Amino acid sequence: MNITFIGGGNMASAIIGGLVRQGGHRIRVSDRNPDKLAALSSSFGIEPLPVLPGSFGADEIVVLAVKPQGLRDVALELAGRLDGALVVSVAAGIGTEALCRWLGTARVARVMPNTPAMVGKGVSGVYGAPALGGDDVARVTGMMEATGIAVRLAEERGIDDITCVSGSGPAYVFYFMEAMMEAARRTGFGDDEARRLVLATFEGAVALAGASDSGFAQLRANVTSKGGTTERAIARFEAEGVKAAIVAGAFDCRARSVEMGQQLSQD
Template identity: 35%
Template sequence: MKIAIVGMGNMGSTFANGFINSRFINPTDVLIYTRSKKVLEDNRNIHKLSYRYELDSGIATCDIVILAVKPQDFSTLADDLKKFIHQDQIIVSVMAGVSIDRLKKDLLVTKIVRSMPNLPTQIGKGMTVFTASEELDRKELFIIQNLINTTGKSVYVLEEHKIDAATAISGSGPAYVFYFMEAMIQAAISYGFEPSQAELLVKQTISGALGLYEANSLSTQDWIAKVSSKGGTTEQAIKYFNEEDILQKLVEGVNRAKAQSELLGKQTK
């Protein structure tokens, strides 16, 4: 199986490294198409991949073509790309907001996968939600999911609109976690801890809490109850969060992220 990756930014690099480090794909079977300066690619080309700086007929020899460019660059890319791709190939898009219908229309192909990965894919702990056009069969979907899973875990959805929801949850989600961590770090510093101590306190707390959650089948509410004792410190914090309706405000923030994702999708049509 041969794969072409168009675009070598964060996501393009992540997929290339994930495929090869997992030994799912041989380096010789990966073609990289990028507009970056050649010297920059040479400096980070640890796998000795084949870099090309203009689209060419090599794309036609690939089974899967991954589009990892910015959505605003798609219109220009499509005009050149459709000269080299064909109906037997699977096109995998990681471009936010670009619909399957538009990909079909602009590229003149039918086998389309639309995905939404997140930043932790860079360390193999990503979460990717993906959907596909009906032209892909079960075997092809299985291959795509195995490829994506080299960068973490994935969820397949039938409904394309859930990609916008995934953008708001898992795509933007790491920033929400960091936002909450920042609040804890600032509180610790205000209590007299050194910044490095505050960061360690919070980092290990978040890591430990996630470890507990993953190691057991208890819900988040169950764990809140376990940590909170009647009349204790945790109870006071949670009581305040509830009084200030923090949970609902966070949900509303996620809703705004989803609305923005939907808006961006409309603007790229």
């Protein structure tokens, strides 16, 4: 595939890394920051574009990897240059209706990836604008599968849904890891050893869950002996409302995704 990224930040780097590992793609990146372009060129061998191209081919995928606040200006600048290219936005919040209006094309898809894409363990939601053909959605899905798993979403609201679970989800996990690191340090472990213990614990738990047919609640129960140490810890979590707070936080995340779309989709 011929793929041009507009914006060369962390998420663009993550997707590019997956595509390079997959192989068989011609990748260009446009970014106003010459240091970013130099770093991407050095790391991945991409073609750097200090300025936006004057036109794109109909067989090309143009990935909008800029911050949501700057997406409208970039889209308006691209309008008239696309020549039938397929446009993919990875920006949170802003819907396909606004994107199609700004870009002047109906060949638009949205993707919500997450940062583990950097190591090939990403989760992405993919949604195509109503007029987008199934073959185009399949191309976008295939592109994102280079970074992990990709889920095709039947409705656009699914982008907000997956944002609060997988898109922002790694931050929730890192937050819990921070807390476990703090507990390990307070018991006397040094930073390096505490980090190693926490990482291995998460890796082991995820591997066990993936290999088991049991639900997460059952796996937790298997560790929680009546009257034992784990039961005491879980009782504190429940008393402090940890699970409820995580669920509420995820829904706050979703609400913010919707708000951003409403705020930033205005002409």
